[in-house]
Amino acid sequence: MNLTLKVWRQEGPTTTGHIETHEAKDIPKEASFLEMLDIVNERIITEGGEPIQFDHDCREGICGACSLTINGIPHSKDTGITTCQVHMRRYRDGDTIWIEPFRARAFPIVKDLVVDRTSFDRIIASGGYISVRTGSAPDANATPIEFEDATDSFNSAACIGCGACVAACKNASAMLFVGAKASHLNLLPQGAPEKDKRTLAMVRTMDDEGFGNCTNQYECEAVCPKEISADVIAKLNRDYAAAAAREAVD
Numbered sequence: 001m002n003l004t005l006k007v008w009r010q011e012g013p014t015t016t017g018h019i020e021t022h023e024a025k026d027i028p029k030e031a032s033f034l035e036m037l038d039i040v041n042e043r044i045i046t047e048g049g050e051p052i053q054f055d056h057d058c059r060e061g062i063c064g065a066c067s068l069t070i071n072g073i074p075h076s077k078d079t080g081i082t083t084c085q086v087h088m089r090r091y092r093d094g095d096t097i098w099i100e101p102f103r104a105r106a107f108p109i110v111k112d113l114v115v116d117r118t119s120f121d122r123i124i125a126s127g128g129y130i131s132v133r134t135g136s137a138p139d140a141n142a143t144p145i146e147f148e149d150a151t152d153s154f155n156s157a158a159c160i161g162c163g164a165c166v167a168a169c170k171n172a173s174a175m176l177f178v179g180a181k182a183s184h185l186n187l188l189p190q191g192a193p194e195k196d197k198r199t200l201a202m203v204r205t206m207d208d209e210g211f212g213n214c215t216n217q218y219e220c221e222a223v224c225p226k227e228i229s230a231d232v233i234a235k236l237n238r239d240y241a242a243a244a245a246r247e248a249v250d
Helices: 033-046 118-127 147-157 164-168 175-186 189-208 219-223 231-249
Strands: 003-009 018-024 068-070 096-101 109-111
Touching: 018 033, 118 175, 118 189, 147 175, 164 175, 164 219, 175 189, 175 219, 175 231, 189 231
Parallel strands: 003 096
Antiparallel strands: 003 018, 068 096
16 A cells, blocks of 8 residues: 655744655555554655654553544544554555644644643643542442442543544643543542542643633544543533632632
8 A cells, every 4th residue: 555644744842844745655454553654764764864753652542642633633533543543444545644743732742743741741730639548459349439420430531631632622622631530530439528629720720731712512522532521521610610619608
């Protein structure tokens, strides 16, 4: 399979980027998208060029590092998968593929297709945790949890923090990410004592990091590789309104 790649190249955060054309030749249909880029990079290096920089780690759809926008859609048009799970059999011989980084002010470009997503880390650090005694494993059945709450919490915890939701949103909103990370703790009894503090801190840190507002058009839900429901945004809004009201009274 032979393809034409239109790849975003940018030397650094302060330089001007541009689209560069590369030929992807003799690509096996069973190769993954990242393996295809590996093959292209090997040829570029052999010819004395600078390889295309892109993020990756597990290559199993677990870590969320493979943050590529493929033909204008974060992680590609296939739903429920990350870039590393895209296989070249999805394309036809002779296709042209446009590859760009996730674009958001809060995700500055490091180089080429690599972006800095440490803004997500700072949101988690602000409140995405539960303060508990550590050192021994608690009895799994010591705290009864309603089945529906446990299920919703587990589904929210599936978020891998890839940032596709931000890249797809016209406002670069991180509400799906923050909603998922807050909900999976707020729904559990272990998270109840710090629920208000957590919600206020995470939302305010999100705003400080420069993410935009949510306008409920659900692009985030459509591209989420873990198919997290936008219902977590509604819950986050409710939790924030209640926490802010209690804070004002106090």
